[in-house]
Amino acid sequence: MIIALNRKSLISLVIFIGAMAVLFYVLYLTGLLDLFTDKHRLLKFIADHKAYAAVIFIGLQALQVVFAPIPGEVTGFVGGMLFGTIWGIVYSTFGLTLGSWVAFSLGRVVGRPLVEAVIDKETISRYDYVMKHKGLFLAFLLFVLPGFPKDYLCYMLGLGHMGHTAFLLVSTLGRLLGTTLLTLGGAFFRAANYRALFTLVSVSIFFILITMVYRTNMERWFRRIRAMQRLKSRSDNRKLGKKNRN
Numbered sequence: 001m002i003i004a005l006n007r008k009s010l011i012s013l014v015i016f017i018g019a020m021a022v023l024f025y026v027l028y029l030t031g032l033l034d035l036f037t038d039k040h041r042l043l044k045f046i047a048d049h050k051a052y053a054a055v056i057f058i059g060l061q062a063l064q065v066v067f068a069p070i071p072g073e074v075t076g077f078v079g080g081m082l083f084g085t086i087w088g089i090v091y092s093t094f095g096l097t098l099g100s101w102v103a104f105s106l107g108r109v110v111g112r113p114l115v116e117a118v119i120d121k122e123t124i125s126r127y128d129y130v131m132k133h134k135g136l137f138l139a140f141l142l143f144v145l146p147g148f149p150k151d152y153l154c155y156m157l158g159l160g161h162m163g164h165t166a167f168l169l170v171s172t173l174g175r176l177l178g179t180t181l182l183t184l185g186g187a188f189f190r191a192a193n194y195r196a197l198f199t200l201v202s203v204s205i206f207f208i209l210i211t212m213v214y215r216t217n218m219e220r221w222f223r224r225i226r227a228m229q230r231l232k233s234r235s236d237n238r239k240l241g242k243k244n245r246n
Helices: 007-030 032-036 039-047 050-066 073-110 112-118 121-126 136-144 150-157 164-190 194-213 215-245
Strands: none
Touching (some): 073 150, 112 150, 136 150, 150 164, 164 194
């Protein structure tokens, strides 16, 4: 399918691709790109810059959302190792919220051409029911449950009708559980509390497996909820229309 681009969208898309290409090139030249995939290098890099550790960490958390294919589990875990439980959660949440807002705003400003350049069409089609209307409850569930593409979701929600304030609330609260678990894992590892770490990992793996096994059923349930919300909205609109005519 050929996408028709207006001039504004085309210019925005070219600028974005150019900026991302330059950024990736700079990160590659400086060796910083490897930090996202190497926990030990990331830990050493931040430790060597203690005065700016929090700022660097928040920036890395934000970037790993914008560059959705980069896994965020490494940085979340390292946050607990470096800053402990409380500040690790605070810094991770701030960075993830910032990155989520940037991805959402890019999806909103540039539009579908950018989202389809970042995310494959199959994934977009799979979660189109969340983009339609506001979908606050469903979006919240997708951010909470493990195994769903949270970073991609930020871009896709930018195509829908959800406002910035509602998005920030849903994405921040929805990510909080996962952020807390990753940070706790890093804090337990830092304190050499391996029993607690093993328990946490075991419980997390259990819930991830449950989500993976029932993911298809969950998505069917989500779609039914979306369909019922749509029917209710239409019914309310018809009632309102009749009331106005009377």
